[in-house]
Amino acid sequence: MHPTWPPPNLKTLHNYLTRQVLASLLMTVTVFTFVLMLANVLRRILELLVSGEARFGLVVEVVGYLIPFVLIFALPMGLLTTMLLVFGRFSADQELTAARASGISLLSLITPVLLLSLLCCVLSAWINMEIGPRCDVASKNLISGLGGELVNMQLPEGQFIHNFPGYTFYTEKNNKGKLENVIVLKLENETNVSWTLTAPTGKLENNSTNKEIILYLFQARGLTSSGYFMDFKDLAITNYYPTNDLSGKYSKPKLSDMTFWQLRDELAYREQELALPPTAATNSVESLAQLRVAATQREDLTEPVRVEMSRQIAFPFACFGFTLVGIPLGIRVHRRETNIGVAVALGLVLVYYSFIILAESLSTRAEFAPHLIIWLPNFIFQAVGAILLWRANRGI
Secondary structure (H helix, E strand, C coil): CCCCCHHHHHHHHHHHHHHHHHHHHHHHHHHHHHHHHHHHHHHHHHHHHHHCHHHHHHHHHHHHHHHHHHHHHHHHHHHHHEEEEEEHHHHHCHHHHHHHHCCCHHHHHHHHHHHHHHHHHHHHHHHHHHHHHHHHHHHHHHHHHHHHHHHHHHCCCCCCEECCCCEEEEEEEEECEEEEEEEEEEEECCEEEEEEEEEEEEEEEEEEECCCEEEEEEEEEEEEECCEEEECCCCEEEEEEECCCCCCCCCCCCHHCCCHHHHHHHHHHHHHHCCCCCHHHHHHHHHHHHHHHHHHHHHHHHHHHHHHHHHHHHHHHHHHHHHHHHHHHHHHCCCCCHHHHHHHHHHHHHHHHHHHHHHHHHHCCCCHHHHHHHHHHHHHHHHHHHHHHHHHHHHH
16 A cells, blocks of 8 residues: 555656646637637627728727637637547557556546636636626727617617616617517606506617607507506607717626626516516406516516526536546547547537527526526536546446
């Protein structure tokens, strides 16, 4: 029995594997960061570059803000690719066979790698929940100062806007003034909600001469604070710009750009503002049906916040799941070629992200519990990875 643990030969292998993993991780994360950052920069400022409005300094600033944001995605992808490459070479060069012949199991060999993946989870969580969203907002504000649409600025989609006197506005989509799923809260004394108006579609027009915006609601329905329902045909609400600056920014970003703590406050706000009035209960069959519709709508408007919060918490665990899957797959692939490892990694990342995309597409359908779908790929990858790792450890 060795007087120290781990024994010297295991310490050497640990140091060797750790150096290999760190070197490959730095390379793969750098490559993925560059590719994702280039795609984001071109997508956001291509129009400004063509028109000549984007100066070189702006591009540099945008790139600097985008680095933390793209690391959200580049870190898990880089870690998975690293596992496939490092352990693929480790197996192809018969180094794993030599380690097993020395009585060293695979699990004892990869202990520092698993610890490294957990550290990556912590780093990814910090970036996901705080740094990434703030940097993304900063880059968008920088760009919108040059090329933002006035109408889209005055009523940003996916958030409650409080800057208009006497009203709070919300729209799920704003495509150059064409609105979908609009909610208007009519306020008394700037605090109490007296009316809640909802409409499946709407239109926003800008009157720059009078500094007014006109909001048209089509097929609107209303609910008073006393629980009285009313159907409207079409409504028009006129209000003044919230500031004299036409490009005025709002302090509250979109849900996808909020930090975890901002999302938590937003969820509490939506649950409070959209709560049904206590006097809304009635024995009327029609009114009960309307109340159920209102309750469903409330759930559909709070669910996107839960989905985004779940994504920020669940996504960092991809680092651990990718590590568990990547190590045995790298050993099974048994190849030294980099292109094979990258191809397998991209395929697995596509599978993982498909669940995220599905959950986000259902974010306004609370009955499907999309905030739970977000967690499915973590459970699947970690379970499959644990099984594959157990089989690889036994040499099966």
